[in-house]
Amino acid sequence: KQEVTQIPAALSVPEGENLVLNCSFTDSAIYNLQWFRQDPGKGLTSLLLIQSSQREQTSGRLNASLDKSSGRSTLYIAASQPGDSATYLCAVGGFQKLVFGTGTRLLVSP
Amino acid sequence: EPEVTQTPSHQVTQMGQEVILRCVPISNHLYFYWYRQILGQKVEFLVSFYNNEISEKSEIFDDQFSVERPDGSNFTLKIRSTKLEDSAMYFCASRGKISEQYFGPGTRLTVT
Numbered sequence: 001k002q003e004v005t006q007i008p009a010a011l012s013v014p015e016g017e018n019l020v021l022n023c024s025f026t027d028s029a030i031y032n033l034q035w036f037r038q039d040p041g042k043g044l045t046s047l048l049l050i051q052s053s054q055r056e057q058t059s060g061r062l063n064a065s066l067d068k069s070s071g072r073s074t075l076y077i078a079a080s081q082p083g084d085s086a087t088y089l090c091a092v093g094g095f096q097k098l099v100f101g102t103g104t105r106l107l108v109s110p
Numbered sequence: 111e112p113e114v115t116q117t118p119s120h121q122v123t124q125m126g127q128e129v130i131l132r133c134v135p136i137s138n139h140l141y142f143y144w145y146r147q148i149l150g151q152k153v154e155f156l157v158s159f160y161n162n163e164i165s166e167k168s169e170i171f172d173d174q175f176s177v178e179r180p181d182g183s184n185f186t187l188k189i190r191s192t193k194l195e196d197s198a199m200y201f202c203a204s205r206g207k208i209s210e211q212y213f214g215p216g217t218r219l220t221v222t
Contacts, residue, residue: 032210034210036213041218043201044213045213096141096166097143097155097168098153099155100152100154101152
């Protein structure tokens with residue numbers, strides 16, 4: 001059974017810092033990995049999708065990497081802004097379903 | 111930009127009542143999903159649906175739950191007899207040929 005863990009559970013940084021969020025998973029037989037952003041009481045916004053054959057994906061200030069063999073993914077956020085404050089969820093894709101981690105709650109202070 | 115929509119945004123119901131949560135997936139998508147998130151907990155997979163049938167379901171998705179695609183645009187989740195522990199945010203998602211799943215804004219279900 002796939003288990004997904006995210007570290008740290010919470011992170012507080014000043015504006016402008018570069019930061020790394022970590023995701024680990026127990027079963028390396030995955031189809032893909034998605035990173036989401038969730039604002040309080042809101043839905044899930046897809047940030048990046050990495051296919052199992054890929055090593056990384058970039059979108060603007062976000063860069064996500066995937067190392068299937070070690071069961072790890074990282075989300076790198078460059079030059080963080082207060083608007084980046086949210087919970088970031090990692091979700092590992094099997095053939096049909098996504099298995100989610102518990103998330104990292106990020107607070108970026110001005 | 112196409113998006114998944116869900117109605118209602120908030121549903122309050124009494125224990126034992128039936129509820130239907132509605133979703134309109136992105137129009138050219140073929141795969142549909144329901145997930146739920148109990149307050150403070152992980153997002154959990156409930157069911158996936160493809161070609162008018164369930165393709166996978168979780169242990170949570172017992173006989174009290176059912177899904178339906180009644181027409182070409184809607185996708186519904188029915189809970190026949192709600193329990194207090196069914197209180198959660200329910201998310202609908204869809205995907206096309208590319209495996210990225212797109213989520214709706216959710217329906218907050220409160221069972222009293």
